[in-house]
Amino acid sequence: MTGTKNIVALVVLRIVFGMVLFISTIRFMVKGWVDEFYIAPKFHFPFQGFEWVRPLPAAGMYIVFATMLLTSLMITAGLFYRWAVAVFLFCFTYVELIDKTFYLNHYYFVSLFVFLLLLVPANRYFSLDVLRRPSLRTDRVPAWTILIFQVQLCLVYFFAGLSKLNPDWLLRAMPLRIWLPANTGLPVIGPLLGKVWVAYVFSWFGAVFDLSIGFLLLYGSTRRVAYVFVILFHVLTACLFKIGMFPWIMIAATTIFFSMSFFSWGFRAAVPATPSSPTPLSPPAPPSLHSPQTVVRKNLRFGLLALYFLLQVLVPFRYLLYPGHLFWTEEGYRFSWRVMLMEKSGTDFFYVKDPLTGRRGEVNTGKYLTPLQERMMATQPDMILQYAHYLKRVYQKKGMTDPVVTVESYVTLNGSGSRLYIDSTVDLAKQPENVYHKTWILPFIENK
Amino acid sequence: MRRKTFLFSAAICLLLTGIFFSCSKSGGGSNPGGGTTAKDSILANIGNNIILPAYLSLSASTGSLDSATLDFNTGPNAAKLSALQSLFKTAYLSWESASEYDGFGPAYTNQPILSGLNLFPTNNTLIESNISAGNNNVNAFANAAAKGFPALDYLLFGGGANTLAGFTTGSGAANRKAYLAAVSADIKVESNAALKGWQASGGNYIATFLSGTGNSVSSSLGLLINSMVQDFEVGKNDRLGIPLGKQPPGQVLPVLPNEVEAYYSGISVQLALAQLKAVQNIFLGVGVQGAGPGLKDYLVKANAQYHGGPLADTIKASFASAVSGLQAIPDPFSVTIQNNPAPTTAVYVTFQQLVVLLKTDMPSALGVLITFGDNDGD
Numbered sequence: 065m066t067g068t069k070n071i072v073a074l075v076v077l078r079i080v081f082g083m084v085l086f087i088s089t090i091r092f093m094v095k096g097w098v099d100e101f102y103i104a105p106k107f108h109f110p111f112q113g114f115e116w117v118r119p120l121p122a123a124g125m126y127i128v129f130a131t132m133l134l135t136s137l138m139i140t141a142g143l144f145y146r147w148a149v150a151v152f153l154f155c156f157t158y159v160e161l162i163d164k165t166f167y168l169n170h171y172y173f174v175s176l177f178v179f180l181l182l183l184v185p186a187n188r189y190f191s192l193d194v195l196r197r198p199s200l201r202t203d204r205v206p207a208w209t210i211l212i213f214q215v216q217l218c219l220v221y222f223f224a225g226l227s228k229l230n231p232d233w234l235l236r237a238m239p240l241r242i243w244l245p246a247n248t249g250l251p252v253i254g255p256l257l258g259k260v261w262v263a264y265v266f267s268w269f270g271a272v273f274d275l276s277i278g279f280l281l282l283y284g285s286t287r288r289v290a291y292v293f294v295i296l297f298h299v300l301t302a303c304l305f306k307i308g309m310f311p312w313i314m315i316a317a318t319t320i321f322f323s324m325s326f327f328s329w330g331f332r333a334a335v336p337a338t339p340s341s342p343t344p345l346s347p348p349a350p351p352s353l354h355s356p357q358t359v360v361r362k363n364l365r366f367g368l369l370a371l372y373f374l375l376q377v378l379v380p381f382r383y384l385l386y387p388g389h390l391f392w393t394e395e396g397y398r399f400s401w402r403v404m405l406m407e408k409s410g411t412d413f414f415y416v417k418d419p420l421t422g423r424r425g426e427v428n429t430g431k432y433l434t435p436l437q438e439r440m441m442a443t444q445p446d447m448i449l450q451y452a453h454y455l456k457r458v459y460q461k462k463g464m465t466d467p468v469v470t471v472e473s474y475v476t477l478n479g480s481g482s483r484l485y486i487d488s489t490v491d492l493a494k495q496p497e498n499v500y501h502k503t504w505i506l507p508f509i510e511n512k
Numbered sequence: 513m514r515r516k517t518f519l520f521s522a523a524i525c526l527l528l529t530g531i532f533f534s535c536s537k538s539g540g541g542s543n544p545g546g547g548t549t550a551k552d553s554i555l556a557n558i559g560n561n562i563i564l565p566a567y568l569s570l571s572a573s574t575g576s577l578d579s580a581t582l583d584f585n586t587g588p589n590a591a592k593l594s595a596l597q598s599l600f601k602t603a604y605l606s607w608e609s610a611s612e613y614d615g616f617g618p619a620y621t622n623q624p625i626l627s628g629l630n631l632f633p634t635n636n637t638l639i640e641s642n643i644s645a646g647n648n649n650v651n652a653f654a655n656a657a658a659k660g661f662p663a664l665d666y667l668l669f670g671g672g673a674n675t676l677a678g679f680t681t682g683s684g685a686a687n688r689k690a691y692l693a694a695v696s697a698d699i700k701v702e703s704n705a706a707l708k709g710w711q712a713s714g715g716n717y718i719a720t721f722l723s724g725t726g727n728s729v730s731s732s733l734g735l736l737i738n739s740m741v742q743d744f745e746v747g748k749n750d751r752l753g754i755p756l757g758k759q760p761p762g763q764v765l766p767v768l769p770n771e772v773e774a775y776y777s778g779i780s781v782q783l784a785l786a787q788l789k790a791v792q793n794i795f796l797g798v799g800v801q802g803a804g805p806g807l808k809d810y811l812v813k814a815n816a817q818y819h820g821g822p823l824a825d826t827i828k829a830s831f832a833s834a835v836s837g838l839q840a841i842p843d844p845f846s847v848t849i850q851n852n853p854a855p856t857t858a859v860y861v862t863f864q865q866l867v868v869l870l871k872t873d874m875p876s877a878l879g880v881l882i883t884f885g886d887n888d889g890d
Contacts, residue, residue, distance in 0.1 A: 243879045245879075307888055308888030308889075
């Protein structure tokens with residue numbers, strides 16, 4: 065964590081990642097998702113503890129997205145860099161917290177990466193900030209400013225690989241066995257994708273890739289080959305699966321592993337490799353780095369970073385605290401780099417009963433949720449509970465004093481065939497929303 | 513070093529955009545060569561032998577209906593009314609066999625026109641006030657519940673024994689005839705527009721449909737399954753659920769009899785059966801050429817299992833039990849659900865089971881996303 069490194073890797077990351085943020089934000093807006101995801105729905109599924117995060121009216125949401133566009137460009141250009149990063153981080157995370165329906169691992173990744181960008185001086189070279197204040201310019205940055213991104217990426221890939229070490233993925237080639245045959249229309253590789261053995265090859269290769277790629281990128285001797293694999297792997301997944309910006313975000317993020325010598329290789333130009341021994345920052349660093357409190361700040365920073373990475377390591381393991389089959393209950397599933405592991409789908413019928421009259425009716429969920437919300441909720445018990453509580457409030461407003469809310473829910477997981485998911489006799493209106501195990505999730509029944 | 517930083521960043525950005533666009537194209541799953549894989553032959557059978565004939569028959573029957581309406585209006589009498597009523601039933605039944613494809617393609621591009629032809633229950637107060645005022649603009653937004661088949665159902669059957677008198681001796685008979693003609697013409701025009709959009713000689717959507725392989729939401733399979741499942745689920749709620757009083761607060765005793773489809777002509781069960789069989793035919797691949805490949809063949813090819821047996825067989829059996837259950841319910845439905853709601857409630861449960869299989873098991877086995885919009889996954 066000591067010593068300095070050439071700033072170039074950080075600058076390339078700032079430019080490339082800033083551009084990817086800009087493109088994803090534009091893409092999100094062009095597809096009409098601001099309206100579809102955050103303005104149209106009557107009800108949102110907030111994250112636990114963030115129930116106070118509410119969407120703004122339409123104009124406000126569009127202002128938030130416009131702000132993200134602007135600040136992502138400012139990040140790329142390195143203009144008022146720290147402010148731009150802070151504002152982007154705030155806006156992006158705010159939007160993600162509104163509704164867990166739209167949670168994606170790579171959105172979580174963007175929040176984390178932008179948070180790390182906030183900590184480093186990526187604007188101190190080749191930026192508009194340097195043009196404004198030439199004294200900012202430096203060639204060297206502390207090694208930790210680059211290392212934190214590398215460690216973060218290693219964790220992401222490694223945990224993604226670890227999560228693939230399960231019987232469905234390795235022994236049954238699920239869910240790739242379902243997903244790959246859909247691409248038989250692709251040129252060249254298309255016809256192969258219908259074959260079961262190909263699904264096994266993809267599954268095992270994917271697991272090995274995820275487990276090892278972080279380390280292969282870390283070491284100089286394997287880095288070049290590893291990056292070629294990064295590009296090939298992510299381009300392939302982009303062509304095969306509907307995963308949006310994820311591949312591009314990862315290809316952009318992994319540029320942080322490049323060293324100066326890699327650039328000279330990349331351009332076949334004779335740029336001398338940077339010495340690994342620490343050299344003084346040149347020109348003299350600005351006051352912020354050399355103030356009397358430097359030591360305190362430094363210790364504080366390392367302490368906070370240590371805590372941050374400790375959490376990054378622990379959070380994906382929290383599922384061990386829950387009983388049952390993780391993919392079925394999804395207790396401790398999010399924020400753990402579990403990507404593309406399940407073909408899971410469900411249908412549910414919600415019932416509201418008035419205990420005073422004994423009348424029981426089936427709710428037309430299409431009236432309250434968008435189709436996408438309904439689909440995402442169908443397979444996630446915490447969302448089913450949130451919706452049940454929402455229905456309770458709706459019917460209380462309609463004059464029912466104590467509505468009993470139950471659900472008849474059928475879910476299929478990796479081709480298991482649909483089965484009852486939630487205990488249909490339990491009054492969900494009375495169940496608490498908390499982090500404890502939800503006893504009303506029925507156990508997963510394995511098929512032979 | 514600065515130049516290199518810039519060049520390198522630019523190169524990565526270019527590379528990213530390059531593959532981004534090249535992949536979005538192939539990701540769309542179009543197969544210009546087409547016509548050779550198993551998927552294409554299923555799409556071909558569904559497109560050529562099921563969907564196109566369904567639109568053809570809708571267009572033809574609504575054409576006959578409109579001719580009969582004009583003929584009736586020249587000199588209304590009992591014989592012509594009876595002929596018109598019979599043609600109405602034929603056209604309504606053919607609508608039920610075409611509504612499954614209303615969620616995509618030319619029937620949807622502007623707006624889902626076909627579903628606009630069957631919004632029930634109809635608003636007969638509004639129809640009467642339109643007639644009194646001589647307002648025949650059935651396409652006005654305000655008249656959404658005063659047009660299409662439900663409006664004809666009311667106009668041609670609503671008066672019971674006095675129906676004919678409304679067009680002959682009743683006050684405003686001329687206005688009533690004009691309104692009848694406007695509703696019938698609208699049905700004909702919109703049905704014909706949907707057909708033209710699909711036909712090779714018209715909008716040629718059939719070509720787009722046949723080439724849209726793959727399983728994304730925008731592939732033909734994705735569009736078809738989404739549209740069909742939505743049609744079936746909405747139908748389950750509207751045709752059975754609401755009249756049975758299934759929606760909260762729920763009824764101790766049924767029911768909402770005047771909320772049934774085709775309340776006045778009393779052919780609700782026939783219509784529901786026609787829709788159910790249309791969905792079944794897409795699954796089994798049964799079209800004008802008889803049995804061919806259908807959605808079930810995708811499941812067979814994918815070796816999809818359901819609790820230890822083939823999923824295709826489970827769905828086939830579920831369809832069969834829904835059909836036989838519904839066949840045992842006598843029309844008029846509005847009377848049946850008041851006198852003896854239990855059998856219909858049982859049928860409703862079989863419909864729910866079928867919804868689960870069609871909405872969850874079938875798409876999941878094929879990797880098709882059930883959502884009526886677009887989004888990313890990870």
